[in-house]
Amino acid sequence: MTNFTHRFRGLTPTTHISLTVLLFSISFAWLLPPAYGKENGPVEWLQVVVLGLTALVSISALLQTNLAPARRRLFALTSVIWLLSIARELSWGRTFYTTSTGGIPSLKSLWYGPYVYPSIAVIVFAAFGYFFANGIHKELILWLKQGILPLLDFGIVGAAMFIADMIEHHSGGVFGARTELFEELWELGAYCAVLSFMINVVWSKQFQTDQPTLPRGKDKAI
Numbered sequence: 001m002t003n004f005t006h007r008f009r010g011l012t013p014t015t016h017i018s019l020t021v022l023l024f025s026i027s028f029a030w031l032l033p034p035a036y037g038k039e040n041g042p043v044e045w046l047q048v049v050v051l052g053l054t055a056l057v058s059i060s061a062l063l064q065t066n067l068a069p070a071r072r073r074l075f076a077l078t079s080v081i082w083l084l085s086i087a088r089e090l091s092w093g094r095t096f097y098t099t100s101t102g103g104i105p106s107l108k109s110l111w112y113g114p115y116v117y118p119s120i121a122v123i124v125f126a127a128f129g130y131f132f133a134n135g136i137h138k139e140l141i142l143w144l145k146q147g148i149l150p151l152l153d154f155g156i157v158g159a160a161m162f163i164a165d166m167i168e169h170h171s172g173g174v175f176g177a178r179t180e181l182f183e184e185l186w187e188l189g190a191y192c193a194v195l196s197f198m199i200n201v202v203w204s205k206q207f208q209t210d211q212p213t214l215p216r217g218k219d220k221a222i
Contacts, residue, residue, distance in 0.1 A: 012204060014196035015152050022160065022189030029178060029185055037181030039104055040095050043188055047089050050191040055082040057198045064202055070139040075202050077136065080127045082194075084120065092116045148207045153197035160190035 036042050061067065061075035087093070093112070094104040107113040131137055164186035167179060175182050200207050 011152065012150060012196070012200055012207075014199045014204070015150060015156075015193070018153070018156060018189065018192035018196040021192045022156065022186075025185045025188060026182070029182055032178075032181060034177040034181050037178065037184040039091065040098070041184070043181065043184040044089055044095075047184070047188050047191050048086050050188065050195050051082050051086045051089065054191070054195045054198050055079040055086070057195065057202055058082060061202045067202075068139070070136055071143065073134075074136050074139050074143070075198070077127060077131060078198070080123065084123070085191075087120075147201075150197050150200040150207060153193045153200065156193035157190045157197070160186045160193065164190065 038044075058079035059076050061072045064072055067075070090096075091104055092107055093116075094107060094110065097105050097110060099105055107116060164183045167175065167183045167186065171179060171182075173179070
């Protein structure tokens, strides 16, 4: 039990903040206008801000000299995921092309529509190619085996995304006009936990102090 607690610490300042944001937003969701959960609404833009900060923290890993070079690149590479998540939340740019009725057009009706998914495929393929070609997957395995992980952040992300999906597809209209608002708020909570996780593994001394020392020659720059 002691070893489990040592390796999987959970309650950090950023984790407390992400939990507070989640509980506060859900508690007061009944007081918010339902329109806050719509496309281009305040909640969606808050999600974009949180994901943007997460991407910046990920990229900043390259400057963290107390991390092994391979580990810095591993964390920085996750910025690809967060940037793609931003694009998804913005409906791949469709939110900037609202129609006269306030809706958003279909992707295929936009001039760049046919290029979106092929471009995503190229980006993902290139990222995974770099990931495996440079042996960063070995660093990920080492991190999972020996690293100190913010387990509570993982738990919040998983639970929040599961609940968001349940609200969207299986709530049976319990939330009425606020269904989309509650779904987006739970997603916001999940993204806050993702930001907390990245801050913990990149910046927090609590998770860096006991990092394993890589064998000689294994921590060279990739």
